[in-house]
Each structure stands twice: as C-alpha cells, then as structure tokens.
Amino acid sequence: MSLMRTKWHAALLLGSLLIGASPALAEAVFHRGNSGEPQTLDSAHVSVDIEAFVLKDLFEGLTIYSADGKIVPGAAESWTVSEDGTVYTFKLRENAKWSDGSPVTAEDFVFSAQRVEDPKTAAEYANILYPIKNAEKVNKGEVPVDQLGVKAVDAKTVEYTLERPTPYFPQLMAHMTALPVNKANVEKFGKDYVKPGNMVSNGAFKLEAHIPNDSLTVAKNENYWDAANVKLDKVIFYPSEDDAANIRRFEAKELDTVYHFSSSEIKRLREQYKDQVRVTPALSTYYYSFDTRQEPYSDVRVRQALSMAIDREFLANEIYNGAQLPVYNLVPEGMEGYGKGPVPEWASMSQIDREDKALELMKEAGYGEGGKPLNIEIRYNTNTDHERVATAVADMWKNTFGAKVSLQNSDVSAHYAYLTEGGKFNVARAGWSADYGDPENFLSLMISTNKSFNYGHYNNPEYDALLKQSYDETDPAKRMELMKKAEEMINRDQPIASLMNYANLWLVSDRIKGWEDNAVNEHLSKYLSVAE
Template sequence: MSHALSQRGAALAALLLASTALASAETVLHRGNAGEPQTLDQAHVSIDIEGYVISDLYEGLVVYGPDGKVIPGAAESWTISDDKTTYRFKLRDNAKWSDGSPVTAEDFVFSYRRFEDPKEAAGYANLFYPVKNAEAINTGAMAVDQLGVKAVDAKTLEITLERPTPYLLELLAHYAVAPVNKASVEKNGKDFVKPGLMVSNGAFMLTENIANDHITVVKNPNYWDAANVKLDKVIFYPTEDQAAAARRFEAGELDVNYGFPSEQTDYLKQKLGADQIRIAPQLSTYYYAFDTRHEPFNDVRVRKALAMAIDREFLAREIYKGAQIPFYGTVPPGIPNYGEPEKSDYADLDQLDREDKAKELLKEAGYGEGGKPLKIDIRYNTNSNHEKVATAMAGNWKALGAAVTLTNLDVKSHYAYLNDGGSFDVARASWGADYADAENFLALDISTNKTFNYGHWKNEKYDALMAQSYTEMDPAKRSALLHEAERIVLSEEPITTLMVSASSWLVSNKVKGWQENGVNKHLSKFLSKE
C-alpha cells in the first residue's frame, strides 16, 4: 500500500514539475526582417527593417496601434492650442527607461535637439521641419537650443510648430524621432547602441546584435505596460534571401517573415494555407531614381524615354502576381486630403506605342541607332523579386538599343551608398509613407533633401512650390500646389515610379494580434504566440 502511494506521489510530483516547466517556458517570437539594419541609432536610420527593431526597443510620445492608427505611447494624453501650433504632452508617471530611471520631458528635448543638430547629420532631419526653428537649426542658421520643444516640468513636454501640421502625430510616431537616453548617449557616445550599453524605454531591451546573424531583444521589466506584453523575447533575422526565408517559415523556424518570393504566392497558399499569407495594400511606392549629375541622365529626354519604355503591367502581373499595382504617378492613391494622383502623359498609351515614342526621344537626344551608344547600369538591393524587375527593365531598355548591366548590393550597403551620395546611373528604391500626406512623397525630390533625393535633381520652380505648400493654410490651395509639384516631377522624371506596393508577410497561425494596416507597422508588443 505504501509502495502504491509512493508511486502516485512520484507521478504527482512529476506532473507538477512538468506543469511548472511549461508555465516558466519562454515565449519567443522568431521574426524574419528582410535584411540587416545599418544602425540602431534612430538619428541615422532610413529604412523600415531598422524601424521594426527600433520600434520594439524605444517608444515615442505616440505609437502606431495594431490597426495602424496613432495611439498614446510614452505620453498618456495631449492638448492642442486653438491655432493648432502648440501641442502639450503629458508623459506617463510610470514611464521608465530600462535601467529603471524615469522617462522625462527633458529626455525628449535632448533627443529632438540631437536629431536636428547639424553636427549629428541625421538623414531624416527634414521630417521634423514643421517644428519651430527646426530647419534653421538643421541648416546651421540658428542655435540648437532654439528648437520649439521645451520641458514645462518633468512630465510635461510642449512642442511649438512653424505652422499647423495636420499629420504631426503620425510624424511623432516615426521611429526616427523615438527618444534616446541622455545619460547613456553622453556617457557612451556612438556605442550607446550596443547591447549592455543601450538604455531604451520601449517594451523590449537589446541583449544581442550579431552582424548578419540575428538581433535579440527581451522583455523590458521596467516598461510601463510590461504586464500586457506577452512575448518574453523577439529574435530578428536578416532574411534577405526570401526563398530561404519561406523554407524556414515552412519548417517552423520563423514565426513571421517580412516578404516572400511573389512567384511562390499560389504555392505558399496551398502549402501553408491562405490565412498565413498576409498581403495588404499600403501607401508605398516602388521606384527608380536617375542620377541627374552626369550624362546622359541629366537629359530629361533620356530619362523620359527610359521611364516610358518600362512595361509596368508585366512587372506587376508576372513578377508580383498582382501583389503590386502598375502606377504612373508619384503620390500613391488613398491619401484623403490629396485626392486623385496625377499621372504621366504616356500612361494611357499601349506598350508598343510607348516604345516607339521612347526611341524618338532617344534619337532626338542623340542616342540609339546611328547615335551615341547608351550604357546603363541598374543598381538594386539583393532580393529575388528586385532582380527580376531589374532584369525585365534591362530587356525593355535593350529593345531601345541600350547596353545594360546590373549591380546589386545587400540592402544595408545599397541604401548606405545612396544616402551617402554615391554616383550611379539608375537605382532602385521604395518609399513607404511616414504619414498620410502627399508631401511625404513629394519632399523626396526637393533639392535640399540631401539624404533621399538620390539623383540630386534640382528644379527651382518645384522647390518654390513645395516651399509655398508649407505655408499655405487653406487645404484646397495647398493640395493644388502639391498637384502642380507632382506634375513637374512627372514631366521631368528624376524618378520613375513603377508600382504602388502591397505589404507581404508570412505570419504563423500561432501568432495572435497581427493586423494588416496601410502603414505596415507591426509592433511586437501587440503580438502573442501560442
């Protein structure tokens, strides 16, 4: 009898031990991130794969919720002055940094000043230009302490604007203006981004950053909403090879992956189930920039001819299988205060007519049959879909008599080269809306935008129209100015937009809380895993 009891007792102990082990098991999200971030310093980021990591580590005054709408973040509430030029934010009393120190209004003042300081040379500095004196400071005309941000008290931040800015909250949700920890930055300098030195205020903390392998973030116990964060750890992988990433997802090694080979869409739906294939329209463009600093791409006729010859319908239909839409404008559709985008004057021609007109333009410019040889190098970031697009474009241009070569770099190196002003012929890029306003797309081509005007195009009338739009308070008149600016871009073709994008993700059924949204923001703090 005692032997039987002891057996039952042992079984009960084993069951309790197993239950305890299950209860204490870590919940880890394995997240494919489409490439290697250049940096985790928010002042020097430029692409979304950096933003996904930074948005898990840091929290701005406001953040994007699961549905893509702006919700309170480090600030629990805010008020707006009657003239819409002063915002006062109340920070959460329990908002803390990962080292346990309080998040204060002074932290945001320090961070925003650092962001606009010309010595810092933040690539996204123009994002903050609606703030009082930001542009003057960033261009060296005014001292950094004149920025229109001030700490009213430890938990109250006031932001004063140059002009009413209806998209200010979306701007403040951007990962580039997430706060940094003043003490850590001043103590560690550029090393503040390293594991063990980084002090962050978001739902997670950085513990590992192994180049070209993985980035690990773990739950921040000092985060104000830690009780509602369901994940213990998120591991980001630089899954630049989409086909390999899809296989890893299929094998259960990845729970989420950003992107997949478009030609595998139907196969993946059949193999994995359509509910794990997430494709959603977004305010995003897929475009190519021409380097207008050298011949022949400083000739609008050459740029126009090359843009005209690209078979956008083929790219969208055959390469992206409908996950992208052919496009002939600059500003994507779906921006409420802008209306219908403009479109190129060749948009309604069939492809053969476009090719004929393109040949005429090239001949007029002195290229093509009997003219100077036309040599073009297409640069793109390594990705099977981008390679197919570049190859198809090369075919279109070879039909015009051009000799075309292809050059590819990993995503980090590709954008670093463009951001730093490297010379090229034609280069692939994409742009996802930082906020739902046409200005966010048109500002890319302002001549003073040294970071994102990759082709260094300059048009004084265009610059003047954009400058005027920043001071025009009448929404209809402002929209008209922006439409006129878009027409100039389309006539000059410093960039040529090929498609408007859809976001594409692989999301395991084990992952809960995922929602498609137009801004393609997916913070890990809102996700859980079975």
C-alpha cells in the first residue's frame, strides 16, 4: 500500500508540474525589434522614435494615443478648456499610481514640466512645450521656474495656462517630453533614476533590465491603473540597426516585430509574409540639412543647386520601391487646414532642366568645373537604405558638378547627438515625424532659436517673424496662410533639401494581436497580446 501511495503521489506531482508548464500559463512575452539603442531613458533628453517607443511603455502622459492613433485620456481621466482656449485643466485618475505604489499627483506633472524647462536641465526638446505660459522665458533663464504656467489645483487636478490658444495642446501632452517623472525618485537618484532597480514609472510597464546594445526588458506594472487589461507580461526591446540580421531574426521567429528594414526587401517579404508586412504613409519628411555656418553651404545658390540636382523620383522609386514619395517641401501633405504646401518653382521642371539650372547656379557661386573644387561629406545614421540614398546622392553630385563626395555614418544615437549638440558638418541626413498634426511642428525646426533641431543653423529674421506672427494669429485660416509664406522662404533659401515623405515600415508577426497601422506611428504595447 505504501509503494502504491508513493507512486500515486508522484503521478499527481508530475501532473501538476505539466499543468504548470502548459502554454496557457506561460509568460506572454513580446519580442520587439527597435532598430537602435536609446541614447537615454530620461524624458527630458529623448528625441527620436526608438526612444519614445520604450518611454511610452514605461511612462504615461496626461493623454495617450489609442491603438488607431487617436488622442485619448491617459493618466488624466478628463480635461476641460477655458472659453478663450488658454487654460487646460486635467483631472487625474484617482487610481493612477507609480510602480512603487505611491499615487500619481498633480505635483508630479508640475515638477516634470518645470524640470524640462529649467535651463539647468538643458532639455533638447524644451521648445515643444513653449505654448505653456512663460515656458520660453523660463528655458532662457529670464524668469524663475516657478513662474511656469503649470500649477497643482489639488492633488488630482493640474492646470496649464498657455501663452495663446493652442488647438493641438492635448497632442503635446502625449509627447515624450511631457511624460511625468516621479519627483521623489528623481530627487533621490538624480540622473541615475533611469537605471533598472532605481526607476519608478507610471506606465503599463516597469523597467526590469537593460543591457546596452543587446536588449531592454520591461515587465508588467501591477500598480498601473489599467493593469487588468494589459495582456503582456514582458516586452523585450532589441536595438539592432542591422536590417538583414533583423529580418533573419523575424523569419526565425526570434523577433515579433521589426521596425525599419531595407525597402529592397519589400517585394520578397510581401510574397512570403503577405499582410505581416506593414507599409503605412506617415506625417514624416526625410531631408538633408546643409550647415549654413560655413562655406560653401552659407551660399544660398550652392544649397539650391545641390538640392535641384537630387533626383527624388529615383530615390523614392528605385531605392524605396515606392514605399516613400518624392517631395520638395518640408511640411507633409495631410495637415488639417493646411492642405498641400507650396513647393519651389523648379519642382515642376524636368530633372534634366533642373540639373542645367543647378549648374548655372553653382558656376555663378564660383564652384564646380572652372571654379573652386567641391568637397562634400554626407553624414547619415547607420541604415541600409540611408546608405543607398547617400551613395545615390553622391553620384548625382559627382556627375552634375564634378564634386568629390565622401560618406560618414554612425549609429543613430551618436548621429543625432552630434547634430543636436551643434557639431559642424557639410550635409547631414535627418528625418522628422509629426509630434502633433500641425504644420508648425515642422516649420519650427527652422527657427533660429531652435538650438536642438535646427541642425544647419538657418538664421532668417524674416522667417522667425512670420512664425511669431502665426503664433499670435487666432484666425485659423490666416494662421495657415502665414505658415505657407514661411514655407515659401524655406523653399527659396533651401537650408534643407526635402527628399521624401516617409512610410513607416514594419514587420508584424501573426502572433501579435491588437496591432493597428496609424499615421502617427504610435504602438503602445499595452494594446497588444501574443498568441502561440
């Protein structure tokens, strides 16, 4: 009897172990390709989408984007706007908590906004919150931080007073720069608050581990207000910039998603993986910036000539296989109230006629054949398509002007860090995706006071004055006309050469459920689940 009882207990134990190991009880893990190592996890210093993807899983703003790309309540359950459009009052969720269990308070949002605008923080994206009363003055050190137009009405009510009506303000509150940080956490650890074991966050996930250039793991935050509806246990971000390797890992089922891959692979991948290949038009512009601080790029004729000699149709159709559209202006089409923006006069010329005109301008400026030699370095962030674009543009400039062109690449973090910190260059690849659906978001890149994102240091007082006038204009139609006049100046001065409107390229495995394509390229992991 004793032996039989032992066998019965052993069988029972084995059965329970097998049940415990069943797929139904296995961890739900999303293996997310992220095409680059985040430069930082500090919301005051992030600037690119691969950082935002991580940050927005960890932290939640007052507003967030829904799965289909619409603004919806986040840490705030609701908000109201004053009749004159200058005061926004957000009511925080009563059950909004930080990952350590402490309540999310209005004071956390006051502290976070003041921290971003404090000149001591040197936040690269501080200007995006300039619509807030006194934000620009605070950021420039003209008034103390406590004069910023953000105040805690009570523990769960935060009020923002604006400089002027800003219709897109709820979109700004979903931006990565507006994400809250835990005051006590930051004061305790300083800049080290971003490290695993230190970080306290209020989003659907919390930071578990980070091995630079290998992986970053976030785990479900049990204290998140909507934790009951979060279906993933973990999300592991993989920062590889190697397109071919990422595709191989997707095909081997090691990655559930891949962000950015060589467009030369679109046809093959579509044939094999069909609707797992996602190509979504975006409010984004791919452009080359000229460093206007130094010759010959300080000469508008040289900038115009170099821009005119670029065959955008070739880049879009031959390199990107139609996954991007050739463009000649900065603001992408589709902004509400703006329509299709102005383009340079030469945009309607044939490519041959453009090249002839470009040669005339270059000779007039004293460069090229019979003049000073043109030695150009193109900087770009490591990516197969960016390399192919740079190589093609180099050939165009060599063939048209006899220029000697060299290429220099670096990883995405180093590339943008160099540009935002004011490093000198000749020509640099850049891209901009809409933070909010308003042309101002693109045109503000060229304001002379935008020290972080005006990479080429374009300085035109007339342009700055037009943008300032648009900020003060309350009539929507007149405001749009002012911005179109400003874009006409960009077209004339060519501080940048706009090349293409982006499409977002994703590979999304069939095992990922809840994914929705959207123009703002927002894909919070809280909306997703995995199916084995």
